[in-house]
Structures are given as structure tokens and as C-alpha cells.
Amino acid sequence: MRKIFLALSIATIALGAVQASAGTLINGAGATFPYPLYSKWAYEYAKKTGMNMNYQSIGSGGGIKQIKAKTVDFGASDAPLFVKDLEESGLIQFPAAIGGVVPVVNLKGVKPGQIKLTPEVLADIYLGKITKWNDKRLSELNPGVEFPEDSITVVHRSDGSGTTWIFTNYLDKVSREWHDKAGFGTAVNWPAGVGGKGNEGVATYVKRIKNTIGYVEYAYALQNKLTHTRMQNREKAFVEPSIESFMSAASGADWKNTPGFAVVLTDQPGKNSWPIAGATFILVHKNATKCENTMAVLEFFDWAYENGSEMAKALDYVPIPKSVYQVMEESWAANINCSGAPLWKK
Numbered sequence: 001m002r003k004i005f006l007a008l009s010i011a012t013i014a015l016g017a018v019q020a021s022a023g024t025l026i027n028g029a030g031a032t033f034p035y036p037l038y039s040k041w042a043y044e045y046a047k048k049t050g051m052n053m054n055y056q057s058i059g060s061g062g063g064i065k066q067i068k069a070k071t072v073d074f075g076a077s078d079a080p081l082f083v084k085d086l087e088e089s090g091l092i093q094f095p096a097a098i099g100g101v102v103p104v105v106n107l108k109g110v111k112p113g114q115i116k117l118t119p120e121v122l123a124d125i126y127l128g129k130i131t132k133w134n135d136k137r138l139s140e141l142n143p144g145v146e147f148p149e150d151s152i153t154v155v156h157r158s159d160g161s162g163t164t165w166i167f168t169n170y171l172d173k174v175s176r177e178w179h180d181k182a183g184f185g186t187a188v189n190w191p192a193g194v195g196g197k198g199n200e201g202v203a204t205y206v207k208r209i210k211n212t213i214g215y216v217e218y219a220y221a222l223q224n225k226l227t228h229t230r231m232q233n234r235e236k237a238f239v240e241p242s243i244e245s246f247m248s249a250a251s252g253a254d255w256k257n258t259p260g261f262a263v264v265l266t267d268q269p270g271k272n273s274w275p276i277a278g279a280t281f282i283l284v285h286k287n288a289t290k291c292e293n294t295m296a297v298l299e300f301f302d303w304a305y306e307n308g309s310e311m312a313k314a315l316d317y318v319p320i321p322k323s324v325y326q327v328m329e330e331s332w333a334a335n336i337n338c339s340g341a342p343l344w345k346k
Helices: 035-046 060-068 083-089 119-126 136-141 162-174 176-181 198-208 218-223 243-250 291-307 309-314 322-335
Strands: 003-007 025-030 052-057 074-077 091-106 153-157 194-196 212-217 230-232 277-285
Touching: 025 060, 025 291, 035 052, 035 091, 035 218, 035 291, 035 309, 052 291, 060 074, 060 162, 060 277, 083 091, 091 162, 091 198, 091 218, 091 243, 091 291, 091 322, 119 136, 119 153, 119 162, 119 176, 119 230, 153 162, 153 198, 162 176, 162 212, 162 277, 194 198, 198 212, 198 218, 212 218, 243 277, 277 291, 291 322
Parallel strands: 025 052, 025 074, 153 194, 153 212
Antiparallel strands: 003 052, 074 277, 091 212, 091 277
């Protein structure tokens, strides 16, 4: 279990408002998808130390369970919770950043971006219908690539995962057979393959085992020097994963009018759009029981919204635009309370 330790500096606020003491420990848990970004934000924010925050990169499913159980101060999930679940659990969610999930392979002699995949071919690989790398459909799609005769080893997540939610939500949209057999969620009944825990686990499997295919958040592909594929999007264009293609996928998102801010960014229109994009979310309780802890969480993400954009871009995440995070902070003021009074004021 990986942890991030950082210090939170709480700004001086008006008399009578909640303040966090220097000894407060903020606990969060959840998605591995944004771990590289949270780690970078944590490092930079730690330079302004004063308070510690412990983030456990355990997967979105674990983060959702822990915030619902009130064992952490915030949960992190790449799978958006929809209004009914948010209301039943007394939670509010807001996006921290946007990124992309990318198929990655370990094939001798193949360079990043050299292999092209269509939605149908990707789905059939994960359905266990395409089992050999030299399958006719792969060869015809990629003339000039010398595929081995070996079997394809499919790698997926073994834990409850928002990365899996994004990936399977995409497959569910583009493949009727996938929809009928597996559907989408933080965990599904995988038709084929072996499981790795976390983005880290999948990346490790693909890196160490020949003839594999897996899916990870793009930053993990870069950090582990994995070979990503190109993907055909809904406009039939083959695109590379990049901050530009993630931004294109996110360009039409209507945060303000989407209930619960549960925006889904898979299979979006646009010639340059990466088809397997998604937001990563933070979850906190509307009625804070540890007010200074919740305040510290909001202060940290307020700082990240205002100061973390370039760090996000450097790691190939799309930062939340100012017009959007202003809406998010308005929702904090309207919905997050301490002893019946609004907690967030700025």
C-alpha cells in the first residue's frame, strides 16, 4: 500500500470559522489513476508544511468504501458516483483532474504508438475472442508490423478500480457483446486474462511479461516506459494519447448541468479526441464530523486548483479549468456544512 505524506497549510480565516490545528492528520484513500499527480502536488505543497495528509493508493472501490464508512476524510474515485448514491451516502463529489486510460503492450520490437487498435478489436481481445498476436485482424490493421505467433496474455485489474470503470465503460459503449457479457463497473466478471492490483500492478505485469496487453492511466505508461497503442475514435481517426487528445475529449463536458458532476468522458466526439478519457473525483461528506479535517481537504484542493495546473499538464493530465473549479467551490459553500453552518467560505 503506497502512501503520500504531505503537509497542509491552512490559510488564516475569519473569526468564528473552522480552523485546523497544526497537529491535524488528514486521511484519504482511493484511486490509483491520479496517484502520480497527487504525489507531485503533495511534494510541492509539502514545502508549505504544517499539517500531514496520508493518502492510500488502494483503488477507487476501496476509496468509496472507506469514505462511506467514514474511516477517511476524503475518498478518491475515477468512477463517478451518481446522484442517488451520493444522496444515500450523504456525499458530494468534485473533479480533481482529467486523464486518459491507455492500452499498453509488451511486444518485442514494437515502439510506442506503432500498433493501431479499433474499438472492436480491443473488445474482442478482452473478450478472449482474439487470442494470438498474429491474428488476421491485427495483421490487417497493422501492415508492416511483425507480430509473433504467441498467445496474447490479457492483463486487467484485480481490485475495485475506477480505471477499470472508465475502460469497461468504453468497451460497453463500443461492443454489444461486451455489454451483454461483462458490462461496466469498478469490477466486472472478466471473460479473459489475469489480474494485477492497482495501476502499478498492471504496469508491472505488462513490463515484466512478454506478449501482454493491459490498460493503465497514461502517466503510468510514461513512468514505466510502456508501449502504448493508438486507438481509433468515434470519428474513425487513429489518435495518440496526449494532453491535447484528452483535452479534446473533455472539451464538450457540461459540468454545471450534469447532476452530481458525474461527467463521463468515454467515446466523446472530435477528430482529435482520445476515446478512453475520464475525470478523477474527490468525495467528502456533506455534513462534516471532523470539521477541521474536511476544511483542510478543501484548502488543499483549492490550492491544487489554483496552483497545480502546470504540474498536471507536465504529467499529461488535463487540469480543471477555472470556470469549472469555481462552480465546484460554489458547491462546497452550498453543500458542505459543519454543525449546520456552511464550512467553506472564500
